[in-house]
Amino acid sequence: xxxxxxxxxxxxxxxxxxxxxxxxxxxxxxxxxxxxxxxxxxxxxxxxxxxxxxxxxxxxxxxxxxxxxxxxxxxxxxxxxxxxxxxxxxxxxxxxxxxxxxxxxxxxxxxxxxxxxxxxxxxxxxxxxxxxxxxxxxxxxxxxxxxxxxxxxxxxxxxxxxxxxxxxxxxxxxxxxxxxxxxxxxxxxxxxxxxxxxxxxxxxxxxxxxxxxxxxxxxxxxxxxxxxxxxxxxxxxxxxxxxxxxxxxxxxxxxxxxxxxxxxxxxxxxxxxxxxxxxxxxxxxxxxxxxxxxxxxxxxxxxxxxxxxxxxxxxxxxxxxxxxxxxxxxxxxxxxxxxxxxxxxxxxxxxxxxxxxxxxxxxxxxxxxxxxxxxxxxxxxxxxxxxxxxxxxxxxxxxxxxxxxxxxxxxxxxxxxxxxxxxxxxxxxxxxxxxxxxxxxxxxxxxxxxxxxxxxxxxxxxxxxxxxxxxxxxxxxxxxxxxxxxxxxxxxxxxxxxxxxxxxxxxxxxxxxxxxxxxxxxxxxxxxxxxxxxxxxxxxxxxxxxxxxxxxxxxxxxxxxxxxxxxxxxxxxxxxxxxxxxxxxxxxxxxxxxxxxxxxxx
Amino acid sequence: xxxxxxxxxxxxxxxxxxxxxxxxxxxxxxxxxxxxxxxxxxxxxxxxxxxxxxxxxxxxxxxxxxxxxxxxxxxxxxxxxxxxxxxxxxxxxxxxxxxxxxxxxxxxxxxxxxxxxxxxxxxxxxxxxxxxxxxxxxxxxxxxxxxxxxxxxxxxxxxxxxxxxxxxxxxxxxxxxxxx
Numbered sequence: 001x002x003x004x005x006x007x008x009x010x011x012x013x014x015x016x017x018x019x020x021x022x023x024x025x026x027x028x029x030x031x032x033x034x035x036x037x038x039x040x041x042x043x044x045x046x047x048x049x050x051x052x053x054x055x056x057x058x059x060x061x062x063x064x065x066x067x068x069x070x071x072x073x074x075x076x077x078x079x080x081x082x083x084x085x086x087x088x089x090x091x092x093x094x095x096x097x098x099x100x101x102x103x104x105x106x107x108x109x110x111x112x113x114x115x116x117x118x119x120x121x122x123x124x125x126x127x128x129x130x131x132x133x134x135x136x137x138x139x140x141x142x143x144x145x146x147x148x149x150x151x152x153x154x155x156x157x158x159x160x161x162x163x164x165x166x167x168x169x170x171x172x173x174x175x176x177x178x179x180x181x182x183x184x185x186x187x188x189x190x191x192x193x194x195x196x197x198x199x200x201x202x203x204x205x206x207x208x209x210x211x212x213x214x215x216x217x218x219x220x221x222x223x224x225x226x227x228x229x230x231x232x233x234x235x236x237x238x239x240x241x242x243x244x245x246x247x248x249x250x251x252x253x254x255x256x257x258x259x260x261x262x263x264x265x266x267x268x269x270x271x272x273x274x275x276x277x278x279x280x281x282x283x284x285x286x287x288x289x290x291x292x293x294x295x296x297x298x299x300x301x302x303x304x305x306x307x308x309x310x311x312x313x314x315x316x317x318x319x320x321x322x323x324x325x326x327x328x329x330x331x332x333x334x335x336x337x338x339x340x341x342x343x344x345x346x347x348x349x350x351x352x353x354x355x356x357x358x359x360x361x362x363x364x365x366x367x368x369x370x371x372x373x374x375x376x377x378x379x380x381x382x383x384x385x386x387x388x389x390x391x392x393x394x395x396x397x398x399x400x401x402x403x404x405x406x407x408x409x410x411x412x413x414x415x416x417x418x419x420x421x422x423x424x425x426x427x428x429x430x431x432x433x434x435x436x437x438x439x440x441x442x443x444x445x446x447x448x449x450x451x452x453x454x455x456x457x458x459x460x461x462x463x464x465x466x467x468x469x470x471x472x473x474x475x476x477x478x479x480x481x482x483x484x485x486x487x488x489x490x491x492x493x494x495x496x497x498x499x500x501x502x503x504x505x506x507x508x509x510x511x512x513x514x515x516x517x518x519x520x521x522x523x524x525x526x527x528x529x530x531x532x533x534x535x536x537x538x539x540x541x542x543x544x545x546x547x548x549x550x551x552x553x554x555x556x557x558x559x560x561x562x563x564x565x566x567x568x569x570x571x572x573x574x575x576x577x578x579x580x581x582x583x584x585x586x587x588x589x590x591x592x593x594x595x596x597x598x599x600x601x602x
Numbered sequence: 603x604x605x606x607x608x609x610x611x612x613x614x615x616x617x618x619x620x621x622x623x624x625x626x627x628x629x630x631x632x633x634x635x636x637x638x639x640x641x642x643x644x645x646x647x648x649x650x651x652x653x654x655x656x657x658x659x660x661x662x663x664x665x666x667x668x669x670x671x672x673x674x675x676x677x678x679x680x681x682x683x684x685x686x687x688x689x690x691x692x693x694x695x696x697x698x699x700x701x702x703x704x705x706x707x708x709x710x711x712x713x714x715x716x717x718x719x720x721x722x723x724x725x726x727x728x729x730x731x732x733x734x735x736x737x738x739x740x741x742x743x744x745x746x747x748x749x750x751x752x753x754x755x756x757x758x759x760x761x762x763x764x765x766x767x768x769x770x771x772x773x774x775x776x777x778x779x780x781x782x
Contacts, residue, residue, distance in 0.1 A: 074724040075693060094725065119720060123729035126682050128693060194682070405760060441760065445674060447736050459677030461686070461760055561692035562685055590692055590724065
C-alpha cells in the first residue's frame with residue numbers, strides 16, 4: 001500500500017502537498033514507471049512499449065508460466081490487466097467482474113466487484129460479450145459495463161465511488177471499449193454499429209462522474225462538436241453541416257459510426273485521437289452519400305470535445321471497414337524533418353501515417369498485399385479526390401447491386417486488422433501489427449430498422465486469399481515509408497494485441513492460444529507456449545520484487561469466435577465443396593484464464 | 603415422494619430425463635419427420651407431408667428459392683451468434699445439428715420468444731425476434747435452409763444455383779417488410 005501511494009505522489013511536490021486532488025498529471029507520471037502497467041496500451045501514445053529489459057532476445061526462450069488465475073468467465077477475453085503498485089486489476093467479459101489481486105501474496109483476491117446487469121444486454125452485443133479493460137486514476141478503478149454503465153470503484157476496497165449510465169441497451173447501445181483517463185476526464189465510447197446506433201464519445205469528470213461533453217459521430221455540428229471554419233479535413237475547413245449533408249434525409253439519426261476502439265492522447269497538443277466505425281446499414285444502397293463522419297480519424301480537444309481535425313478513410317463504406325482501430329502516436333523523422341505522427345492500421349487494409357497536429361496525410365499504403373477493393377489512396381494535394389481511396393469497381397458491393405453477390409473482395413469485413421492493437425518500438429522504429437489475411441463474398445439486400453434489433457442487410461462468406469492457406473500474418477511495418485519489413489504467417493488471424501519491449505522482444509498471442517515471443521529486429525520466433533484457450537487479449541508486462549513478468553488473458557471469442565470457430569469454406573468450388581480451411585474449434589475451446597510468465601528463479 | 607423404493611427410482615429417472623431434455627430442448631420437441639417435398643403452396647414454399655416448410659433440391663444441386671433466401675436471411679440476422687452455415691460459434695449452438703431434432707413449430711416458438719440459458723460463467727441469451735421483420739417475414743425460408751443443412755442436402759457456403767424468385771414472392775416480401 002505504501003508503495004502505491006508513493007507512485008501517485010511522484011509528480012510536482014506542490015500538488016502532493018496540497019493533497020493531490022486531481023488525476024491531472026497523475027497518469028502521465030504513472031506511465032513513466034515501467035514496473036507498472038497503468039493504462040490500456042501502456043501509455044497515452046498507445047505504443048504498448050515497455051522499458052523493461054530483464055527479459056530480452058537472448059533469454060526469452062527460457063521464460064515459463066510463473067502463476068495463473070482463472071477469471072471464472074468463459075467468453076472472449078479482450079484487453080489486458082493493469083498493475084498499479086503491488087496490485088493487479090483483472091476484468092472479465094460479461095458479467096464484467098473486476099478482481100484486485102495481491103501480487104505480494106500469489107494473486108490472492110483482495111476484492112471482487114460483480115455488477116448486477118440485465119442479461120438481456122447479451123443478444124444486443126453483435127460480436128461476443130467482450131470487455132476491453134479497465135482504467136485507473138485518482139485512486140479509482142474504472143469499468144465500462146456491457147449495459148453502458150461507467151462505474152468508478154475505490155481501488156483499495158472495490159466500493160462504488162460513482163456510477164453513470166451512458167446509453168440504453170434497449171436501443172442496441174452497449175459498452176465494450178475500455179475507458180481512458182486523460183487529464184481530469186475519463187472517456188468512453190459506445191457499441192452498436194450493427195444496430196443503427198448513432199454513436200458518440202462521452203467525457204466524464206474523474207472526480208465526480210459529471211458528464212463534461214459528448215461528441216457524436218454524425219449529425220448537426222452542435223452534436224458532432226464540429227466548428228465549420230476551425231475544424232479541418234486534410235487542411236481545409238469542413239464547412240457547415242459537413243455531416244448531415246452527406247446523408248439522405250434523416251438517416252444520420254441511425255447512422256452508426258461506433259466508437260469502441262482504443263484512444264490516444266497528446267498532452268502537448270491537448271488532443272485525444274480515436275476512430276469511428278461503419279455507417280448503418282451494411283447495405284450501401286440504402287444509405288446514399290459519403291456518410292460523414294463514419295470511418296473517420298478524429299482529433300478532439302480533451303477539455304471541450306471540439307473537433308480539431310477529421311479524416312474520413314472510407315467514404316460511403318460498402319464493406320463494413322470500421323475505422324475504430326487504435327491511433328499510435330510517435331515522433332519520427334520524415335523527409336529529414338521531425339514530425340509528430342499518428343499511425344493507424346485500418347480495417348480497410350491501409351496503414352495511414354498522418355501529422356497529428358494538422359491532420360495532414362503523409363503515407364497511406366496497404367499493409368496486406370492481398371488488399372484489392374482499392375488500388376491506393378489519392379495523395380495528390382491538388383486533386384478534388386485528395387485523400388480518398390481509389391476504388392476498384394469490380395469490388396464495389398453497391399455496383400454489384402442488391403441481391404447480387406460481389407465476390408473475392410479483400411479484405412473481408414473483419415478487415416486486414418480488427419481491434420487487436422499493434423505496438424511500436426522506438427528502438428527499431430517499427431510497428432508490430434497482428435493482421436488478418438481473409439477475403440469475402442458480400443451480398444447486400446434490403447432491411448428495415450427496428451430499435452434494439454440488428455440492422456445489417458448483408459451476408460458474407462469468408463476465406464483466405466486465393467492460393468494461401470494462412471488466415472493471418474504478424475508483420476513489422478515502417479510507418480515512414482509504408483512498407484512491410486518482415487511478415488510471419490499465422491494459420492489463423494492474429495487476433496491478440498502486441499507488446500514491444502526494450503529487451504528487443506515483441507510478444508503477441510494467437511487464436512489457437514499460443515503466447516509467442518519474436519525478435520523485434522528480424523521477426524524470428526524465440527518462444528511459444530500454448531495457453532488454455534485462444535488469445536484475443538493484449539500482452540502486458542510489469543515488474544514485481546525485482547522480477548519482470550509478462551501477462552496475457554486467454555479465452556477465445558470475439559468475432560473470430562463466430563467466424564472462425566467452424567472453419568472457413570473454399571470459395572465457390574462448385575457444388576458439394578468438400579473440406580475447407582482449418583476450424584479453430586479443432587485447436588481450442590472456451591476458456592477464461594490469465595497466464596503470467598517470467599524467467600525462472602535461479 | 604412417499605412411494606415404494608422401485609417407483610421412486612423410476613420416477614426419479616423420468617424426472618431426470620425430462621430435466622435433461624429441457625436443458626437443451628423444449629420439453630415436448632418432436633423430430634421434424636420426412637423432409638421430402640410433396641407440394642408447393644401458393645406462396646411458392648414447398649411443404650412436406652405434414653404441411654411443414656421444406657426444401658426441394660434438384661439432383662444437380664439447384665436449390666429452390668426459399669432455401670437460397672434462407673441462406674441470405676440466416677447470414678444476415680442469425681449467423682452473428684450461430685456462426686456461418688449453421689455451424690455454431692463459441693457461444694451459440696450449431697443449428698445444422700439442432701434442426702435434426704426440433705420441428706417447425708418448436709423452431710418458430712424459439713425465434714419468436716427467445717431463450718435464456720444462464721449458466722454461471724457462460725450466460726447465453728437469445729433475444730425475441732418477434733419485432734424484427736427481417737426475420738419474421740422470412741421464418742419459413744430460414745427454417746427451410748437450416749433443415750436442408752441439417753440433412754446435408756446443401757453443403758456449406760452460398761448455394762451456387764437457385765430457382766428464380768416465384769412470382770408472388772417479391773410482392774409478399776415488400777408487403778411484409780412494410781406492413782404493420
